[in-house]
Amino acid sequence: MSRPVSRRIAASIAAAAVVVGGVGLGAGTAIAAPGSIGSAGAAATTGTTPQQGTEYPKSATVSSDNIQFTREVVGDGTVAPGQNVTYRTTFSVTNGLDRFLAKFVDVPPGADFTYVAGSAKAHGKSVDVAVDAPTGTVTMTSAGWRLSKNTGDTVVFEVTYKAPSNLTIGNVYNSGVVFKPTTWLTDQNFPNVGAWVKARGSNAGEAVTGSLDASGFGSSGPIFSGSAGSAIINDPSSFIGDIISRVLSNGS
Known part of the structure; x- marks a missing residue:
């Protein structure tokens, strides 16, 4: 396995792990003061x-x-x-x-x-x-x-x-x-x-969404909507396996 592909797999797994662990719900967002x-x-x-x-x-x-x-x-x-x-x-x-x-x-x-x-x-x-x-x-x-x-x-x-x-x-x-x-x-x-x-910079959840889009899961909406969101919640291990398969396919 080439180093670039392995890095992409690692990044995607890390991103998915953040969501599965409950961290990717807007953490790190800088809240600006309301405008007058x-x-x-x-x-x-x-x-x-x-x-x-x-x-x-x-x-x-x-x-x-x-x-x-x-x-x-x-x-x-x-x-x-x-x-x-x-x-x-x-x-x-x-x-x-x-x-x-x-x-x-x-x-x-x-x-x-x-x-x-x-x-x-x-x-x-x-x-x-x-x-x-x-x-x-x-x-x-x-x-x-x-x-x-x-x-x-x-x-x-x-x-x-x-x-x-x-x-x-x-x-x-x-x-x-x-x-x-x-x-x-x-x-x-x-x-x-x-x-x-x-x-502003992307927060954790938005970064995961972008990673999923790049890997072919293709949704710019909320991370917990649609088939990708259901897969994360219901079967996280299979979901991560799917990410690996997609990244390998895209990197070949």
Whole structure:
């Protein structure tokens, strides 16, 4: 057996052992302080290296006429290479004049962040989207999502992206929003809202997921979902044997 293949087997077995031993459940994750909700206007865009002493909040609130929206990174405001990050954008109105949104466009933190199919939601329900390949933007349209101060109607959009595997650890990435009310002639563009996500290193569970993907087990979802997760829990010895077989096959 060649040395590179033996090293890959050892690494895969070690990774699987961590999960079987119960260590790979987010251990080692750096929990960032929640970001404050403030005004938009961040000058920097995606891939910015943080400056010392500069705060990069994970959420921001923006107003256009009487329409107000808050955009936030769901979770602790960080993402590891190859992992998912979800954005939640909540629209409301600030006075008694009702509005109806005809279009919402989610602007990812970079074109290399890819939309996770089926993740787009409005009012908590899945919606059809159009994804622009060059930019990665995700567009949702409607006859009119109602925003009302009198009845308390708001609309909440959620979109999830998979981060690229070549993220620079420590960099921060901005994101944005485009929307259009039914009676307005032009889109309202906010490409850099100021809701930042910071790239961090992978924790133990995420490292195992990446190892399994590389070995042909092929799932970017949670480590304990699907057939691979069941195999870990129900028959760990056979699961590790499968890893050895896969690595030998891939290394031959």
